[in-house]
Amino acid sequence: KQEVTQIPAALSVPEGENLVLNCSFTDSAIYNLQWFRQDPGKGLTSLLLIQSSQREQTSGRLNASLDKSSGRSTLYIAASQPGDSATYLCAVRPGGGADGLTFGKGTHLIIQP
Amino acid sequence: GAGVSQSPRYKVAKRGQDVALRCDPISGHVSLFWYQQALGQGPEFLTYFQNEAQLDKSGLPSDRFFAERPEGSVSTLKIQRTQQEDSAVYLCASSLAPDRVVGYTFGSGTRLTVV
Numbered sequence: 001k002q003e004v005t006q007i008p009a010a011l012s013v014p015e016g017e018n019l020v021l022n023c024s025f026t027d028s029a030i031y032n033l034q035w036f037r038q039d040p041g042k043g044l045t046s047l048l049l050i051q052s053s054q055r056e057q058t059s060g061r062l063n064a065s066l067d068k069s070s071g072r073s074t075l076y077i078a079a080s081q082p083g084d085s086a087t088y089l090c091a092v093r094p095g096g097g098a099d100g101l102t103f104g105k106g107t108h109l110i111i112q113p
Numbered sequence: 114g115a116g117v118s119q120s121p122r123y124k125v126a127k128r129g130q131d132v133a134l135r136c137d138p139i140s141g142h143v144s145l146f147w148y149q150q151a152l153g154q155g156p157e158f159l160t161y162f163q164n165e166a167q168l169d170k171s172g173l174p175s176d177r178f179f180a181e182r183p184e185g186s187v188s189t190l191k192i193q194r195t196q197q198e199d200s201a202v203y204l205c206a207s208s209l210a211p212d213r214v215v216g217y218t219f220g221s222g223t224r225l226t227v228v
Contacts, residue, residue, distance in 0.1 A: 004155070032216075034216055034217075041221075041224075042222075043117070043119075043204060043219040043221040043222050044156070044204070044206075044217075044219040045219075046216045046217065046218070046219075089155055089156075091155070091156075099144075099146075099161045099168065099169055100146065100148075100158025100159075100161060100169065100171075100172060101148075101156075101158060102158070103155030103156050103157070104155050105153070105154055105155045106155055
């Protein structure tokens with residue numbers, strides 16, 4: 001059974017710092033990996049989607065990498081801002097017949113002004 | 114619509130009561146998913162529809178949970194004889210294509226509290 005682990009569970013840093021969120025998964029047979037952001041009381045907003053054949057994706061200040069063989073992904077946030085405060089979730093989509101995403105528990109990020 | 118709409122936003126049910134949660138996906142989206150998110154946890158997959166066909170219901174925790182999408186658009190997740198462990202946020206997501214290249218759009222969820 002696929003398991004997704006996110007480290008750290010929580011992180012608080014001053015505004016302006018660059019930071020890295022980590023995601024690992026136990027079964028490397030994935031179709032893609034997606035990073036989401038979740039604000040309190042809200043649904044999930046997709047940030048970046050990396051196909052299994054890709055190594056990284058970039059959107060603005062966000063960069064996500066994927067090392068499928070080692071079962072790891074990182075989300076890099078440059079020049080953090082208070083508006084980046086949220087919970088960040090990593091999810092993998094299986095490569096077999098199943099269609100549901102498997103999520104990690106998330107990293108709760110606080111950017112101090 | 115512009116996004117995935119879920120109703121109600123909040124639902125308080127007495128233990129043993131039946132509830133129905135509604136999801137309106139983005140118009141034209143073929144794939145629809147339901148997830149359950151307990152407090153402090155990541156979402157967990159419940160079930161998946163492609164149009165009106167329920168292709169995967171392996172995540173439904175018990176036979177008290179039932180989902181339908183009779184016309185391939187709106188979906189309803191029904192929970193019978195609710196129990197306290199059913200308290201969670203129920204998220205709906207839709208996707209334009211049944212293939213796996215594109216990502217999901219999630220709704221804001223329904224927060225169910227069973228008392």
